[in-house]
Amino acid sequence: MFPAAGFDSAPESGGIFLYRFHMKVYGCQMNVYDSDRVRTALTRRGWTESAEDEADMVIFTGCSVRGKAEQKVWSELGRYASLWEKNRRPRVALTGCAAQSLGEKAFSRYPWVRLVSGPRHIGLLPDGLERVMRDGGRVTLLDEDPREFYSLDEFSEVRGSRYRGYVTIAHGCDNFCTYCIVPHVRGRFVSRPPAEILREVRSLTESGAKEVTLLGQNVNSYGSDFESGYGFAELLRDVARLEGVELVRFVTSLPQDFTEKIARVMAEEPAVCPSLNLPIQSGSDRILRLMNRKYTRAAYMETVRMARSLLPELGLTSDLIVGFPGETERDFEDSLSALSEIRFDLVHTAAYSERAGTPAASMPGALPREVRMERLSRVNALQDKLTLSINQGLVGRRCRVLAEGAAPKGSSDLLQGRTPTDKVVLFPGGKDAADLPGRFVTVEIAEAESWCLKGRLIDPEHCA
Numbered sequence: 001m002f003p004a005a006g007f008d009s010a011p012e013s014g015g016i017f018l019y020r021f022h023m024k025v026y027g028c029q030m031n032v033y034d035s036d037r038v039r040t041a042l043t044r045r046g047w048t049e050s051a052e053d054e055a056d057m058v059i060f061t062g063c064s065v066r067g068k069a070e071q072k073v074w075s076e077l078g079r080y081a082s083l084w085e086k087n088r089r090p091r092v093a094l095t096g097c098a099a100q101s102l103g104e105k106a107f108s109r110y111p112w113v114r115l116v117s118g119p120r121h122i123g124l125l126p127d128g129l130e131r132v133m134r135d136g137g138r139v140t141l142l143d144e145d146p147r148e149f150y151s152l153d154e155f156s157e158v159r160g161s162r163y164r165g166y167v168t169i170a171h172g173c174d175n176f177c178t179y180c181i182v183p184h185v186r187g188r189f190v191s192r193p194p195a196e197i198l199r200e201v202r203s204l205t206e207s208g209a210k211e212v213t214l215l216g217q218n219v220n221s222y223g224s225d226f227e228s229g230y231g232f233a234e235l236l237r238d239v240a241r242l243e244g245v246e247l248v249r250f251v252t253s254l255p256q257d258f259t260e261k262i263a264r265v266m267a268e269e270p271a272v273c274p275s276l277n278l279p280i281q282s283g284s285d286r287i288l289r290l291m292n293r294k295y296t297r298a299a300y301m302e303t304v305r306m307a308r309s310l311l312p313e314l315g316l317t318s319d320l321i322v323g324f325p326g327e328t329e330r331d332f333e334d335s336l337s338a339l340s341e342i343r344f345d346l347v348h349t350a351a352y353s354e355r356a357g358t359p360a361a362s363m364p365g366a367l368p369r370e371v372r373m374e375r376l377s378r379v380n381a382l383q384d385k386l387t388l389s390i391n392q393g394l395v396g397r398r399c400r401v402l403a404e405g406a407a408p409k410g411s412s413d414l415l416q417g418r419t420p421t422d423k424v425v426l427f428p429g430g431k432d433a434a435d436l437p438g439r440f441v442t443v444e445i446a447e448a449e450s451w452c453l454k455g456r457l458i459d460p461e462h463c464a
């Protein structure tokens, strides 16, 4: 295998050229999961992961859910102009849902972009990347049929954290919320067969994972396309009972599909964490209708009551959009009052941003940017206060935490983990800091901030 003319040679090993790749991943956990599997597939084929400035191929996995995320990918792609003019290197591949929306434009604008691949073509990506390196041409793998899927039969053996693993349980979404581009870029809803998911979870635990997160745009509707009646509650129970699985989390849950049956499995299975992300998006029924969300504020509140009655320790997070077209001050205040009434542990807030091709982008009543940003800062101020007061109530409590590794910032013995309710907790590992990652420890919460908790180590459990 030889590099194309005009390219620096990749390192040679036994007559075979091994290409160096570098990955840049933006967006949700699905992108992280897909990237880890591509990373595993390329490593198995003999490619090596390298620093960006040494790479023959830079693989961008980009997000298109928000306009800002897409702009970030676009400006990052533009950075390769001078390198390309000087060295004709690196070649760049654009993958993920941003490829689906920006792919054609990227090809016509940037000669260094040599491959674009939509998320449903992931199974063809490793061959496509090798074709680009071998032949020097361009490869297009965009998703044209929203039901077609080329799966990559590769488990994420090479992943960001050895102790945590992600598994996608369903692809795409059929809900068509009016602001959302996902059904347009990730295609129709398809559940993966349970046997395939369980096999993947087993392979993760065999390679060291203790915590598994099940992923889907709406995990609760898992199995709705099967005739067998096997659904998310059954899958959650089966995953939780697999040997080696110590913690199970899942995202995301659509409020109308989160059932009592699922909440009961969460309550009954010790491995399932009592944490739930239930995006409310607005506290106003009028805006929920315009968003094509299929629940009312009252129905949402009822679901929260049901979940909290079965799971008294529940960590509840949510997503909320402010400044949707036509949102009045009154509608916005309904969102504020919903946050005060529910007291979420955390809310991911966003000012509405138009996504071309979605129905909301052409709705009347678009709000000026200043109004959206002013509402965003008001909602954030309220939620920060709520989160801080909830977190302060945890000071003095003890929890079992999987030590994941060093905290991203801070002193060298500072470790990071997550409470069962999915709050980030930082704690000094002391003289055992280097040995603790991958082990469960008991941490007492000593200090609370709105984005994280700080704790002290009580006693490391001696896990096998």
Ligand code: SF4
Binding pocket: 173, 174, 175, 176, 177, 180, 181, 182, 183, 217, 218, 254
């Ligand atoms: S449920 Fe709605 S917001 Fe979530 S991915 Fe589907 S269309 Fe988008």
